[in-house]
Amino acid sequence: MDASLKDRIAVIGVGTTRYGSFPELDEYGLAASAFRDALGECGIEKTLIDGLLVCRIPYYARMGEVLGLEPRWTMTLPAHGRMSGIGIIEAATALAAGYCTYAALLYANIGRSRRVNYGGEENPGVWDPWGFTSPGAAHALMFRRHMELYGTTTRQLAEVSVAIRHHATLNPGAVMRTPITIEDHEASRFIAEPLRLLDYCLINDGAVCLILTTAERARDCAQPLVLLSGFGAQETFRGSSIPNFDIDFWYDAVRAAGEQAYGMAGVDHTDIDALMCYDNFSPTVLFSLEGLGFCPRGEAGRFVEGGTLRLGGLLPVNTDGGHLSNSYMQGWALNVEAVRQLRGGCGARQVPDCEVVQYVQATPCTRSIIYTRGGGGSGDGI
């Protein structure tokens, strides 16, 4: 990545709706609520917003109409989780290139109240005749392979769900707030064995907004400065006839994206105070830890044992409760949590002295973003 983009772009406003089931609302209403909150906290006039990115929202122009925006940069992204990392990096480059000066990034998901199902779709997939369907089954196929190659166990996998649920219990806005244990995980029902119900993310309604601008403009905004210090990207399209699957756990892609992001930000994995890790299914967290170098390849199961990923542990992961227990905002809410942690206002779930937070999505479009606290923190690049 172009190192000159380091610390050039800042997140100045974030907004999240309540999470749950809101059949009376639609994507536009949810997104508008998140936008209003994000705009309110950064303290800028709405008329300054001249960039609009929408994801999982049916029609960008209707979104602009609803919000009363006439941007000069617009982008629309489909309803895939991997689009959050893509969208934030694209917006950052658009801002750096001067296509816009203040960009609002909006994501809305109405999948709970509209009863969206994952798996068993009407339009037959290539492998449906054999009964193979759903993103969860693809991750089960990967995790079984990880068990076979490296001896990883489901009790080790449980550490991921248990730690992330613990964080949700500290987040008043999280959907699932009842603590769970490794035994609860082991007793939960199989969906696609070896994965159980507690390895699966939630499906809920909600919306997220991030407002980005250049670092110079951000210094005049109301919130503590949070900078995009590094980002990286690598796709893995081979084998895409099996959706959401990679036989090598996206290891090479995560490593490549991580190295780009670390190199650009001038940090390494030992500098990371908290990791926001795309957790559509719990095994993705293990794959991400290996790819980023938090542990050697194949050793993520042992690495996470004993509460490594919990607040107070070696590497707090998904301090808001992630997709597994907070909200299924497909990566967008994890990026918001990165910002909130760096600002320091997270209450019971606050990571002490939080200066560098990494986001990673191990998917066919792997992305990683490193956020740092600007203005005096060790990661501000000055």
Place this chain on the structure above:
Amino acid sequence: MAYNKPLPKIDALNRPFWEAAREGRLVVQTCGKCGDVHMPPTPVCPACLSDGQEWRAASGRGTLESWITFHRAYWDGFKDELPYNVCLVRLEEGPLLVSNLVGPAERAKAGAAVRAMFRRVTEEVTLPVFELIA
């Protein structure tokens, strides 16, 4: 009773695969120009972009890369079969196939040798499935 599981969408690209399966043969798409073997079939060779794609006989032998057991039926037609096994097989010729592992999964192991069998499900469709070689 009518077959009520999903059936393949047979089209110009994959028809040779399904016609061969009906005859109890496994075939894989192979580039006539560079020899790249790929499944499921593609309109051009992913390696050299050549149009000239051919179908060649596969040995039917492969190795088990992974397997899972479905405990949830995403289609009504699978309800009576729960739990059922799905496997990922790497054919000797190179490509990966998703299929069903016949019989209980207790003896399954990554790297185990498997061979193709053929399960006729309708007049038109026979599914290649795999069994562990003892």
